[in-house]
Amino acid sequence: MNQDQLKQAVAKAAIDYILPHLEPRSIIGVGTGSTANFFIDLLAEHKYDFAGAVASSEATAERLKQHGISVHNLNSVQELEFYVDGADECNKHLELIKGGGAALTREKIVAAVAKTFICIADDSKKVAVLGEFPLPVEVIPMARSYVARELLKLGGDPVYRTGVVTDNGNVILDLHNMQITDPRGLEEQINAITGVVCSGLFAQRPADVLLIGSKNGVETLVRKP
Numbered sequence: 001m002n003q004d005q006l007k008q009a010v011a012k013a014a015i016d017y018i019l020p021h022l023e024p025r026s027i028i029g030v031g032t033g034s035t036a037n038f039f040i041d042l043l044a045e046h047k048y049d050f051a052g053a054v055a056s057s058e059a060t061a062e063r064l065k066q067h068g069i070s071v072h073n074l075n076s077v078q079e080l081e082f083y084v085d086g087a088d089e090c091n092k093h094l095e096l097i098k099g100g101g102a103a104l105t106r107e108k109i110v111a112a113v114a115k116t117f118i119c120i121a122d123d124s125k126k127v128a129v130l131g132e133f134p135l136p137v138e139v140i141p142m143a144r145s146y147v148a149r150e151l152l153k154l155g156g157d158p159v160y161r162t163g164v165v166t167d168n169g170n171v172i173l174d175l176h177n178m179q180i181t182d183p184r185g186l187e188e189q190i191n192a193i194t195g196v197v198c199s200g201l202f203a204q205r206p207a208d209v210l211l212i213g214s215k216n217g218v219e220t221l222v223r224k225p
């Protein structure tokens with residue numbers, strides 16, 4: 001199985017996971033990226049079984065609409081049972097690095113609202129220690145240099161992702177060369193830097209369910225409360 005087939009397999013597993021819980025009034029949170037895209041394409045086959053979706057990016061909103069799935073503003077949604085999204089890295093505690101697609105802030109907002117965050121990933125994303133994938137940090141443009149200097153003090157090497165503007169009009173600094181042994185602590189430290197909008201560390205709000213695809217099938221990990 002190639003990587004796309006693994007992504008497709010975990011997307012299908014997420015569909016199977018949520019399907020029994022869907023009701024005509026259900027709204028589903030939908031993430032961003034190639035794995036999430038496989039999920040969207042499969043979700044479209046069930047579009048008459050639920051009310052619609054909240055998108056974590058403009059790109060996802062567009063794809064959902066192309067499939068005829070109605071896209072709701074998060075502010076008008078009372079309840080979000082599920083949020084389904086991919087990740088750039090995940091560990092056994094279901095803590096994640098996200099934001100390779102620069103959608104981290106909206107992803108974190110939708111994940112915060114959802115009762116159950118289902119992360120879908122192929123097994124190349126599973127690591128013992130987070131940080132090999134450069135940690136994306138969304139930053140207010142005028143604070144870019146200041147935030148980069150502060151991130152340097154945390155021990156990493158921030159690199160400006162040139163040519164990328166987020167859906168929120170901000171820029172991304174990718175923090176290289178970090179061995180993230182305390183994801184919750186680092187998330188808190190980065191959040192405290194003035195000018196940071198959001199980091200791609202999902203440790204304070206990790207995934208609740210992780211569906212990992214490998215050539216042996218899809219493994220389901222559930223976070224212990």
Ligand code: 5RP
Binds near residue numbers: 087098102
């Ligand atoms: C986008 C993300 C994605 O979930 C992450 O980059 C994984 O993407 P892919 O499914 O294409 O590997 O966080 O901001």
